Amino acid sequence: MSSFASISPDKLSRLIGTPQCPVVIDVRTEEDFAADPRLVPGAIRRGAEDAPQWGQEFAGRSVIVICQRDAKLSQGAAAWLRVAKAAAETLEGGFEAWKAADLPLVPVARLPPRDAEGRTVWVTRARPKIDRIACPWLIRRFVDPKAVFLYVAPPEVVRVSERFKAAPFDIEDTFWSHRGDRCTFDVMIEEFALATPALLRLASIVRAADTARLDLSPEAPGLLAASLGLSRIYDDDLAQLDAGLALYDAFYRWCRDATGESHNWPTNRVKQ
Structure with missing residues (x-):
């Protein structure tokens, strides 16, 4: 005890x-x-x-x-x-x-170098939708709670990475990117050795929504709709990230704890 x-x-x-x-x-x-x-x-x-x-x-x-x-x-x-x-x-x-x-x-070998304040720093394209919110959520919740994310113009991601010592992700020809039919979120789960049943279930939803293969997961259309809605609500990428963290918190808890639960609208009326 x-x-x-x-x-x-x-x-x-x-x-x-x-x-x-x-x-x-x-x-x-x-x-x-x-x-x-x-x-x-x-x-x-x-x-x-x-x-x-x-x-x-x-x-x-x-x-x-x-x-x-x-x-x-x-x-x-x-x-x-x-x-x-x-x-x-x-x-x-x-x-x-x-x-x-x-x-x-x-x-630890998979983590990028930390800055002077002990944080990992990451950079990706501005105006995130799915992978570029899902990956920061995974990093903040399971890898580095203090991680910093820089959203920049797409052509500048690599140069910002080099100048500011940030790890680029979800862009082509980088380590942290899509591999075959898997999205960056899948890759991070594998490389960070986080393949729990709940995260693998969440990864299937993210992959389906991020790669326009909504038939792979019945939950994917909901994630896509919510993600696109957030991208319309927020002009500030970091504000969108903050809101997206709560979205992925909810999806993760469903994947871990609530997949067997359903919901209806029961009434207390006595059937005649």
Whole structure:
């Protein structure tokens, strides 16, 4: 049973990918991290011994701290975070327990370099519709919650990428782009090792809507309609992204939790 200061891998896995997910901090030693350079989805790296210095950054926030086996490093860092007024817990069993449960782990080698503020930076074409909202949602919810997205004129994507050290996505002839009949969202799920049943179901909807193959998924016309509607509502691409995050949050929770549920309009009238 979980103590007041710990959370089980299963419970944390249910929070990851949702707006309610706490900050996840990996404090494994450099040696342990080098032996398995993967992260719990959305986790950031910090040095445990430096928690007295960086702890204030998370004051007032919910935090989960992970070390190799839920021992001195995570326990100590979480205690310092609580001193800094963060609601800090540790992951039961640590990184090893998460891995033993066969839960997703993101390979750090696939992440682009972070900027001076520790954020990954991405760039794509302006006026997004589907893939260019779906991919940022996936990155923010499962890879880097602080990720920055630059929307620029299509001819300038590559040059902006080079000048501002941003990873280009959803444009031709780049790593993060369509491959065969798969869209960029599919590619990111594969490369970031996030192939859970819920995300694969969502990927089929995104692929169908993004590639004009609406017959592939009965939900795709709804996603297409909502996406095109958002693109008409918002002139500001970043405002559209903010609104789109809520849209994909809803689709993800349906894919994960509600596919077996239907809805009708039952009445309380007694049949004559």
